[in-house]
Amino acid sequence: xxxxxQILPLCAVLGAAAPAGWRPVFSDAxxxxxxxxxxxxxxxxTKDYVLESVGGGCAFLDYNNDGRLDVLLxxxxxxxxxxxxxxxxxxxxxxxxxxxxFSDVTRESGLVGLGWGMGxxxxxxxxxxWPDVFLxxxxxxxxxxxxxxxxxxxxxxAGLASGGFSTGAAFFDYDRDGRLDLYVARYVEFDIExxxxxxxxxxxxxxDVFCGPRGFTGAVDSLYRxxxxxxxxxxxxxxxxxxxxxxxxxxxxxxxxxxxDGWPDLYVANxxxxxxxxxxxxxxxxxxxxxxxxxxxxxxxxEQASMGVDAGDYDNDGRLDxxxxxxxxxxxxLYRxxxxxxxxxxxxxxxxxxxxxxLLGWGAxxxxxxxxxxxxxxxxxxxxxxxxxxxxxxxxYAQRHLLHYNLGDGRFEEAAARSGAALQRAYTGRGVxxxxxxxxxxxxxxxxxIDAAPTLLxxxxxxxxxxxxxxxxxxxxxxxxxxxxxxxxxxxxxxASYLSANDPRLHFGLGEAAAVERxxxxxxxxxxxERRNLPAGRYWEIP
Amino acid sequence: MIAAxxxxxxxxxxxEAHIAAAQxxxxxxxxxxxxxxxxxxxxxxxDYPRAHYLAGLAHLKLAEFAPAIAELxxxxxxxxxxxxxxxxxxxxxxxRQELADAERDFRRALELSPDAAGVHFQLGKLxxxxxxxxxxxxxxxxxxxxxxxNPLAHYQLGRALQRLGRAEEAERQFALARRLQExxxxxxAGRLQ
Numbered sequence: 001x002x003x004x005x006q007i008l009p010l011c012a013v014l015g016a017a018a019p020a021g022w023r024p025v026f027s028d029a030x031x032x033x034x035x036x037x038x039x040x041x042x043x044x045x046t047k048d049y050v051l052e053s054v055g056g057g058c059a060f061l062d063y064n065n066d067g068r069l070d071v072l073l074x075x076x077x078x079x080x081x082x083x084x085x086x087x088x089x090x091x092x093x094x095x096x097x098x099x100x101x102f103s104d105v106t107r108e109s110g111l112v113g114l115g116w117g118m119g120x121x122x123x124x125x126x127x128x129x130w131p132d133v134f135l136x137x138x139x140x141x142x143x144x145x146x147x148x149x150x151x152x153x154x155x156x157x158a159g160l161a162s163g164g165f166s167t168g169a170a171f172f173d174y175d176r177d178g179r180l181d182l183y184v185a186r187y188v189e190f191d192i193e194x195x196x197x198x199x200x201x202x203x204x205x206x207x208d209v210f211c212g213p214r215g216f217t218g219a220v221d222s223l224y225r226x227x228x229x230x231x232x233x234x235x236x237x238x239x240x241x242x243x244x245x246x247x248x249x250x251x252x253x254x255x256x257x258x259x260x261d262g263w264p265d266l267y268v269a270n271x272x273x274x275x276x277x278x279x280x281x282x283x284x285x286x287x288x289x290x291x292x293x294x295x296x297x298x299x300x301x302x303e304q305a306s307m308g309v310d311a312g313d314y315d316n317d318g319r320l321d322x323x324x325x326x327x328x329x330x331x332x333x334l335y336r337x338x339x340x341x342x343x344x345x346x347x348x349x350x351x352x353x354x355x356x357x358x359l360l361g362w363g364a365x366x367x368x369x370x371x372x373x374x375x376x377x378x379x380x381x382x383x384x385x386x387x388x389x390x391x392x393x394x395x396x397y398a399q400r401h402l403l404h405y406n407l408g409d410g411r412f413e414e415a416a417a418r419s420g421a422a423l424q425r426a427y428t429g430r431g432v433x434x435x436x437x438x439x440x441x442x443x444x445x446x447x448x449x450i451d452a453a454p455t456l457l458x459x460x461x462x463x464x465x466x467x468x469x470x471x472x473x474x475x476x477x478x479x480x481x482x483x484x485x486x487x488x489x490x491x492x493x494x495x496a497s498y499l500s501a502n503d504p505r506l507h508f509g510l511g512e513a514a515a516v517e518r519x520x521x522x523x524x525x526x527x528x529x530e531r532r533n534l535p536a537g538r539y540w541e542i543p
Numbered sequence: 544m545i546a547a548x549x550x551x552x553x554x555x556x557x558x559e560a561h562i563a564a565a566q567x568x569x570x571x572x573x574x575x576x577x578x579x580x581x582x583x584x585x586x587x588x589x590d591y592p593r594a595h596y597l598a599g600l601a602h603l604k605l606a607e608f609a610p611a612i613a614e615l616x617x618x619x620x621x622x623x624x625x626x627x628x629x630x631x632x633x634x635x636x637x638x639r640q641e642l643a644d645a646e647r648d649f650r651r652a653l654e655l656s657p658d659a660a661g662v663h664f665q666l667g668k669l670x671x672x673x674x675x676x677x678x679x680x681x682x683x684x685x686x687x688x689x690x691x692x693n694p695l696a697h698y699q700l701g702r703a704l705q706r707l708g709r710a711e712e713a714e715r716q717f718a719l720a721r722r723l724q725e726x727x728x729x730x731x732a733g734r735l736q
Contacts, residue, residue, distance in 0.1 A: 196735050205572040215735035246725075273728070274721070291698075291717045292705070300668070301698030303724060329572075329604075348638055357606035392575045394605050 022464065023370045023405060024442065025420035029458040034102045035071060036453045038092050040430070042076035045451050046386065049079065049195045050188065050212035051138060053384040054167065054251065054307075057119040057363075057499030058448040060435030061131050063109065064149040068098035069437040069503060070105075071456075073448055074117040074135060082116055082139060082192055090117030090135055090142060100438050100458065110151040113142045115163075119431070119499025123171035123180050123475045126230070131504065136166035136184060139192075145230070159232045164219045165190050171494035172255035172264040173476055173524050174239070175284050179226035180475060180494070185250030185268055186219035188212060207387040213271050218247030221268065240285040241278065248273035254496045256311035256320050257478060259341060262526050264476055267295070269306035269324050279341065295322060295335045299345040304330055308432075308498030312366025313337075313489045314375045314406055318480070320491070323352075325361025325379055325498070328395050332356040332364070332379055332402075336410075352377060352404050355414040358395045359402065360384065363432025363498035367443040371465035371509030373486055374406035380429030380447050380498075398426035401447075422457055429455075435503025441467045441537065443507055448500070466510040469539035476524035477543065479506050483536075484513040510536050558584055558591050565597045574604040590621055596628050603635055611635040626655035630662055637665070642673055660689035660696075668699050676706035694723040 030036050043052025056074035063070050070093065077088040093111045094102035106112060116138040125132040130146035140163035144151035155161035160182065168185040175181065196202075202211035221243040224232035236244060243250065252269035259265065263280040267290075270276065274297055277290035290296035298304055305327035311320040319337035326332055331353035335343040347353040359381040366375040381399035389397050403419050404412035416423040431448040438444065442462025447455040470479055477492045490506045510516070519531040521543050529543050561584035568577035578601040584594050599614035615632040619625060633648030649666040652659060663686040670679035680703050686696040701716030 202735055211735035215731055215733060301695040301720060349640055354606045393573050394575050
């Protein structure tokens with residue numbers, strides 16, 4: 001807690017426990033935040049090309065190390081500007097004051113670049129203690145090195161500028177040499193000089209819509225090894241990554257240690273093609289095991305149009321599970337990690353399937369919004385075809401979001417409609433970042449909407465239950481806490497959700513537990529440290 | 544209840560025209576319109592053959608599983624030998640995790656239509672889910688025989704074999720499933736959709 005005076009309900013002041021079944025509400029804090037002036041332009045609103053439909057991401061980060069979360073919002077552009085060799089500013093950076101207000105510091109921070117922005121990953125690449133920013137885009141990518149709160153763009157020198165149609169990205173130290181490497185997913189080969197016009201073969205449920213991705217040649221994902229000194233080398237082939245062969249339509253990426261062997265693995269959500277699960281072979285190579293692991297398709301064996309992805313332990317069994325968001329008339333998929341390299345699709349058994357069926361999902365994440373010690377799920381939605389509003393087919397272009405509360409028995413209850421007026425409205429959501437921007441101990445939500453202002457959803461009252469947080473751990477750190485007989489695990493990730501990056505701090509709800517008995521911190525190097533008896537209610541510095 | 548005198552006014556088109564329109568809407572993925580069409584018919588002819596069945600399918604397409612089950616059950620009360628109604632009610636029940644009831648529906652559908660590959664597939668999948676992979680195997684083998692070009696059948700057969708510890712055979716089925724999907728994709732390459 002930061003000690004500032006806040007408006008709190010009486011029971012919180014008196015320290016009274018939240019009643020069983022109690023849940024917070026989410027308020028739309030966008031207007032008061034100073035973020036409402038940003039618009040995520042992604043081409044024409046008529047959406048004539050697939051390029052105009054998929055961006056972009058957002059991030060919570062602390063770029064100036066003042067202990068308060070800042071916000072980064074990625075922006076696209078318009079085809080004619082890219083053809084002219086320019087574009088729009090690819091992102092806007094807002095400095096947070098810790099009290100819910102943000103000021104645009106894009107220019108003064110040096111986080112400036114023109115192009116067509118898509119996604120973001122955040123990590124301290126050069127270990128100088130300041131978070132660096134990688135932005136994916138159409139045409140080119142950007143690497144902004146953070147030098148004490150001022151950014152310097154070095155993608156070309158680093159060997160990372162090559163864009164194509166880059167989408168998701170994630171930093172992770174796959175070879176455990178102490179340097180963060182980078183995976184970049186790519187979508188399709190898209191020729192901006194000759195973009196494919198609408199044609200009779202491009203239709204959806206009887207509606208004429210933009211073409212793609214089916215029929216396009218997929219663009220190849222890349223793995224870049226960090227050589228140190230600000231240089232990266234493309235090791236995609238050498239590392240055994242299969243996308244140069246399959247050329248699937250890559251979007252969301254998350255790096256996490258799914259088999260808990262201390263070596264980070266990788267999951268890639270692919271649109272209209274099977275998803276990838278790359279198991280780290282601990283020798284600089286990967287094996288793609290998604291089909292045999294039961295995490296490539298839905299339960300029927302159908303490839304899905306996957307967008308976002310996150311890894312988190314929803315059932316508190318110590319293994320990281322996977323949520324993947326998908327197209328409309330399909331469910332989002334929840335894959336329960338069974339251990340032994342096997343996942344079970346529990347989409348229907350968990351209850352998250354039916355509410356997602358008529359919605360088109362993008363950013364998503366596991367987070368404990370009510371601090372009861374069980375990670376919940378949030379999914380942002382929005383269709384890609386504006387034309388769906390012209391007919392009665394059971395869906396719409398702007399869509400409401402999904403908030404699935406974890407019941408603690410393997411099932412979730414969707415409760416967005418009962419969680420405040422802001423969650424009863426419809427949005428054109430894309431990237432989502434999760435973080436505690438007002439430092440009150442509960443997880444808030446930032447959504448980058450396409451062709452619209454972002455939405456900042458403030459969690460009001462999640463902190464009525466106890467919580468603990470950890471800051472300062474490098475990407476890839478795995479933290480396990482034990483409190484009141486319950487064990488929870490989480491990892492620090494550079495990117496997740498959909499083309500987005502979360503609050504770098506790790507947050508755990510504790511229910512009524514006043515302290516954590518034991519914290520086990522496994523660093524990316526494999527070194528394990530332990531802390532004991534940490535009181536709840538604050539962010540602790542680790543390692 | 545609708546007054547008897549108003550019924551003829553509501554039924555300005557023939558029942559079969561309502562059925563045909565609802566079917567067309569379903570084929571075109573316009574489930575709300577199909578439902579509206581079928582409700583007009585049900586308001587005046589609640590026993591008309593296939594009306595509850597189509598209403599059930601429309602609810603199913605909207606992921607409204609409870610009303611889908613209710614409508615399909617209503618159809619089955621009127622047409623107890625309707626294999627497709629059992630099949631779709633089984634799918635709706637499986638989606639609601641009413642797995643024992645779903646299994647009963649699939650088996651009844653098979654009694655009525657023993658060669659229905661879709662039922663072989665669904666029953667096999669349900670048996671895997673309920674940890675009876677050896678029981679699933681013959682149904683999925685039949686699904687593969689009926690549709691050797693169907694990647695889904697090969698994938699489910701692979702899952703059953705994997706659960707039975709027959710890893711190499713499972714891997715072969717998974718590879719076959721992927722090859723079939725890739726062949727579809729290669730055939731569609733360059734044809735924008």
